[in-house]
Amino acid sequence: MSRRSKILLVLVIILVILLAVWLYFWLQNNNTNVNTNINQPAVSTNTPTINTPTGVVEPIPKLTDTTLSARVLALNFAERYGTYSNDMPYENLKNLTGILTPSFQTRVNSIIKSGTKPAGFYSVTTKALVAKVDRQTDSAAELTISTQRQEVFTRDGEVKISYATLRVSLSKSGENWLVDSASWESE
Numbered sequence: 001m002s003r004r005s006k007i008l009l010v011l012v013i014i015l016v017i018l019l020a021v022w023l024y025f026w027l028q029n030n031n032t033n034v035n036t037n038i039n040q041p042a043v044s045t046n047t048p049t050i051n052t053p054t055g056v057v058e059p060i061p062k063l064t065d066t067t068l069s070a071r072v073l074a075l076n077f078a079e080r081y082g083t084y085s086n087d088m089p090y091e092n093l094k095n096l097t098g099i100l101t102p103s104f105q106t107r108v109n110s111i112i113k114s115g116t117k118p119a120g121f122y123s124v125t126t127k128a129l130v131a132k133v134d135r136q137t138d139s140a141a142e143l144t145i146s147t148q149r150q151e152v153f154t155r156d157g158e159v160k161i162s163y164a165t166l167r168v169s170l171s172k173s174g175e176n177w178l179v180d181s182a183s184w185e186s187e
Contacts, residue, residue, distance in 0.1 A: 066172075067133055070141045073099065073177045074168045075128040078145040081182055082126030082166065086117050101171055101180045120154040141170040141177065 001009075077099060083092050090112045100108060130146040145166040152159050169181040 066138075066177075067136060067141075070136065070143065070170055070177050071131040071133065073170065073179070074131050074143040074145055077168060077179050077182070078128040078131075078147055078166045079126050082147055082149060082164075082184075083124060085123035086121065087123070089117055090115055096179070099177075099179055101173070101178045104178075104180055104182075118153075121152070122154070123152050125150045139172045140180075141172075143168045143170065 077096070080092050080096055084090070093108050093112055096108060097105065127148045127150075128145050129148055132144045132146075134142045134144055136142070145168060147164050147166055149162050149164055150159060151162070165185045167183050167185065168179060170177045171180045172178075
């Protein structure tokens with residue numbers, strides 16, 4: 001075998017290896033879902049079964065601008081109100097200034113002043129899932145927010161997933177909705 005043939009054979013082998021490596025990675029990227037959230041612990045949860053009735057499907061009501069803005073405010077409020085970490089105690093409540101009525105702001109301020117810091121690390125992360133408008137007028141609205149809450153407490157080291165409902169009352173001040181009250185109901 002001549003020197004030229006040997007070099008050509010080595011180049012062909014290198015090209016075949018590079019093609020095989022490229023094909024392998026290309027197939028891996030197309031066949032798997034990559035979990036990009038590497039900072040969160042793996043949590044197994046039981047997914048609730050949702051039974052939907054068959055047959056008649058109710059039409060989705062059209063949302064007005066005021067209904068939509070009330071829903072958006074309630075969803076954002078629920079996530080902020082329900083999220084807490086003792087690394088920055090009650091920062092979640094302090095960040096609500098400006099979207100609360102004066103009477104509810106007074107209640108929230110008293111919660112902040114009377115709050116105690118638990119021993120060890122404690123945090124709750126709340127994700128607002130669904131906002132349902134129960135009642136709405138031009139100047140007031142009542143909404144029910146379904147949430148998922150993830151609690152972490154270093155004493156036992158486990159992550160606890162729970163679902164809770166937040167009832168929110170809004171009142172309109174000028175063109176803006178303000179939160180007038182909020183109360184948790186566990187599911």
